[in-house]
Amino acid sequence: MSDSAQKTVTIALAGNPNCGKSALFNRLTGARQRVANFSGVTVARKEGETLHKGWLLRFIDLPGTYSLSTLTMEEKLAQEYLLGNEYDLILNIMDAGNLERNLFLTTQLIESGRPRVYVLNMADEARRKGITINLPLLSTLLDGPALMTVARTGEGVDALLDLLVEEAENKLQRRGVSVRYDSHLEEAIGRLTQHIQTHLGKQYQQQARWRAIQLLEGNQGLPGAPPPNEHLAIQGEAERYHLAAMHGDPAEVLLANGRYGFIRGLLKETVQQQFFAVGTLTLGERLDGILLHRLLGLPLFFLSMWVMFQTTFTLGKVPAEVINNLFSWLTEQAAELLAPSLLREVLTGGILPGVGGVAVFLPTIILLFLFIALFEDSGYMARVAFLTDRAMHIIGLHGKAFIPLLMGFGCNVPAIMATRAMEHPRDRLVTILINPFMSCSARLPVFVLFAAAFFPEHEGSVLFSIYMIGIVTALLSALLLKKTLFKGISEPFVLELPPYRLPTLRSVVRHMWEKAVEFLKKMGGVILAGSIIIWFLQAYPREVTLPWNPEERLAAIEMQLPEGKERQEAIKALQAEQSAAEQEGRYLGQLGRWIQPIFAPLGFDWRASIALLTGFVAKEVVISTLGVLYHSGNKEQLQEELLQEKLTHAMPRHVAYGFMLFTLLYIPCLATIAVIRRETMSWRWPLLSASFGLSLAWLSAWTVHTVGGLL
Numbered sequence: 001m002s003d004s005a006q007k008t009v010t011i012a013l014a015g016n017p018n019c020g021k022s023a024l025f026n027r028l029t030g031a032r033q034r035v036a037n038f039s040g041v042t043v044a045r046k047e048g049e050t051l052h053k054g055w056l057l058r059f060i061d062l063p064g065t066y067s068l069s070t071l072t073m074e075e076k077l078a079q080e081y082l083l084g085n086e087y088d089l090i091l092n093i094m095d096a097g098n099l100e101r102n103l104f105l106t107t108q109l110i111e112s113g114r115p116r117v118y119v120l121n122m123a124d125e126a127r128r129k130g131i132t133i134n135l136p137l138l139s140t141l142l143d144g145p146a147l148m149t150v151a152r153t154g155e156g157v158d159a160l161l162d163l164l165v166e167e168a169e170n171k172l173q174r175r176g177v178s179v180r181y182d183s184h185l186e187e188a189i190g191r192l193t194q195h196i197q198t199h200l201g202k203q204y205q206q207q208a209r210w211r212a213i214q215l216l217e218g219n220q221g222l223p224g225a226p227p228p229n230e231h232l233a234i235q236g237e238a239e240r241y242h243l244a245a246m247h248g249d250p251a252e253v254l255l256a257n258g259r260y261g262f263i264r265g266l267l268k269e270t271v272q273q274q275f276f277a278v279g280t281l282t283l284g285e286r287l288d289g290i291l292l293h294r295l296l297g298l299p300l301f302f303l304s305m306w307v308m309f310q311t312t313f314t315l316g317k318v319p320a321e322v323i324n325n326l327f328s329w330l331t332e333q334a335a336e337l338l339a340p341s342l343l344r345e346v347l348t349g350g351i352l353p354g355v356g357g358v359a360v361f362l363p364t365i366i367l368l369f370l371f372i373a374l375f376e377d378s379g380y381m382a383r384v385a386f387l388t389d390r391a392m393h394i395i396g397l398h399g400k401a402f403i404p405l406l407m408g409f410g411c412n413v414p415a416i417m418a419t420r421a422m423e424h425p426r427d428r429l430v431t432i433l434i435n436p437f438m439s440c441s442a443r444l445p446v447f448v449l450f451a452a453a454f455f456p457e458h459e460g461s462v463l464f465s466i467y468m469i470g471i472v473t474a475l476l477s478a479l480l481l482k483k484t485l486f487k488g489i490s491e492p493f494v495l496e497l498p499p500y501r502l503p504t505l506r507s508v509v510r511h512m513w514e515k516a517v518e519f520l521k522k523m524g525g526v527i528l529a530g531s532i533i534i535w536f537l538q539a540y541p542r543e544v545t546l547p548w549n550p551e552e553r554l555a556a557i558e559m560q561l562p563e564g565k566e567r568q569e570a571i572k573a574l575q576a577e578q579s580a581a582e583q584e585g586r587y588l589g590q591l592g593r594w595i596q597p598i599f600a601p602l603g604f605d606w607r608a609s610i611a612l613l614t615g616f617v618a619k620e621v622v623i624s625t626l627g628v629l630y631h632s633g634n635k636e637q638l639q640e641e642l643l644q645e646k647l648t649h650a651m652p653r654h655v656a657y658g659f660m661l662f663t664l665l666y667i668p669c670l671a672t673i674a675v676i677r678r679e680t681m682s683w684r685w686p687l688l689s690a691s692f693g694l695s696l697a698w699l700s701a702w703t704v705h706t707v708g709g710l711l
Helices: 021-029 072-082 099-112 123-128 135-142 159-167 181-201 208-219 230-247 250-270 283-291 299-335 342-359 362-378 382-394 399-408 411-422 423-438 445-453 459-483 505-537 550-562 566-587 589-604 604-614 623-630 640-650 651-664 670-680 684-710
Strands: 009-014 032-035 044-052 053-062 089-095 118-122 130-133 146-148 272-273
Touching: 009 072, 009 099, 009 135, 009 208, 021 044, 021 118, 021 130, 021 159, 032 459, 044 123, 044 159, 053 283, 053 299, 053 382, 072 099, 072 459, 072 623, 089 099, 089 283, 099 208, 099 411, 118 159, 118 423, 123 130, 135 146, 135 250, 159 181, 159 299, 159 411, 181 208, 181 250, 208 230, 208 250, 230 250, 230 362, 230 505, 250 272, 250 382, 250 505, 283 299, 283 382, 299 342, 299 459, 342 505, 342 623, 362 382, 362 445, 362 589, 382 399, 382 411, 399 423, 399 459, 411 423, 411 670, 423 459, 423 684, 445 623, 445 651, 459 651, 459 684, 505 589, 550 566, 566 589, 589 604, 589 684, 604 623, 604 651, 623 640, 651 684, 670 684
Parallel strands: 009 053, 009 089, 089 118, 118 146
Antiparallel strands: 032 044, 044 053, 130 272
């Protein structure tokens, strides 16, 4: 863009065929136009110019094209100019009455990162169809000014010239909005972006995301795509193969679906049509009419969540019992086959109770992720985010924040990393801080165990209530933060609405398999190590001095009670009392007594307090800790029912519910704290998250214990 006496800006006209682009070009340039050939070919393009408010506006009228990935000669030449030439601004012209078709090219222009002005031409025909467009919101969501024109009559042309001059004087600055895809595509794009930034020069790093998308689409030869690079080619093909294997469709189809999802979400936000002809609605539009209904949408979502939890419990019991019996058998075999030794004690008293106590919940977790995969792959999860957009605005956020929150049901770590897609720093920080309140899969074993032990008739409903409390707490916390630390108005954005589709068996199975492997890796890593450490702390010191003599108490029982059932029960009670006293004298018991004053007002004993303390490392360790602490070390078989029975004797029902709430709300795990520190580049926010969550957890559990005790 020239800053000389004759200020000049070069504008490329891009749009679909039959959108009125050439008619608008003629209106803008009048007689000041000429025909030129593209370099090296005989295909012509029109060039024209006009003077307006001291600026020379040079227009390049390119052949119409539906996308930047098609192969006809004229379309290819338009692509090459748009992606490779030096110009200042894209004037993206669309048919206002057929925006869904025209916006596909727009999504690719957005991804290319070039400055853009949007013209919705044929406005008169759109009005005749009863179409109303929210232009200010559309401009914000597309990150570029938009206006309506009728090239045939000249309506809006003068306003367009004024706008082009205004944009030129404002240096054509943009924030760089981007189209967001599903989690698998975003992960692949992220990996390729990192490879591009590592293996290519600085001149290719500014638009690394765009170039990564080109690699996934197989468009390495297009202008603006990365130059030939063997490492990038291998990585690109690997990512394309992985996506095709997971979804059953090639990467370019998945990207196209993502773009159309962006388009549907954009149109749902900005376009209203007053009249629909009966019988013209597609099946997807009919489903959206129900699932996105203002009154029915959210109740249907909550109903589907309740069905998910109920089904998960019902179907998960059978395989859970098989795993439970397997670990019981392994414990019994280890006790019988191994000679008395430290190894046998570690296996039967630490590793097998700890790991087995968590492994039994693997079927439940797999089933939960089965439902989540079905919701995501069918397109329903995106509708849920759209539904909640209105509710999110009430608390000062928008629906885009709900996507990382939904991911938090799986794991808070990648969910917090997903907030990178949020442009506004305040919104991103708020979403990061409230994400730990979303119940990740690591907490699920705790909830399943306690719900089965204390609420056997209402397991699904209790679990549903815990998840809902987490969601409500997150939303109310966001409202508090936006009213205090992060005041400001959230900027609107496009919520993608992908097409409805039947999930493929391959995609669903692969999704479940990845989650199962991730869970098993945790069992083989942090849970195994945690179980051994906890066993050591509860097994040492070996010799514990008791305030009373067990032998004297045993002799007194044998003297006072005759042989029979009463004497055996008294001896068992003495052994249990001795075991409990010895445990309290060991390292773990000493630590439990030290922190007990903090948890005593909540009704938790020292074992429950220790379990919560170890849960800071990873929430799955809560269950393995309880499995170790409530396993006496005798020849009893390890059974989930045995742990449930011991828990029901250790605390009343209302205290158990308070324990579940405390597990839901208190300090995030170590990995989550670390990722909050990394994403915010400060220790201030992870410390705030930990202290805020711990305070909420303590107050919630105390309230439940106090009210429950009165009732």
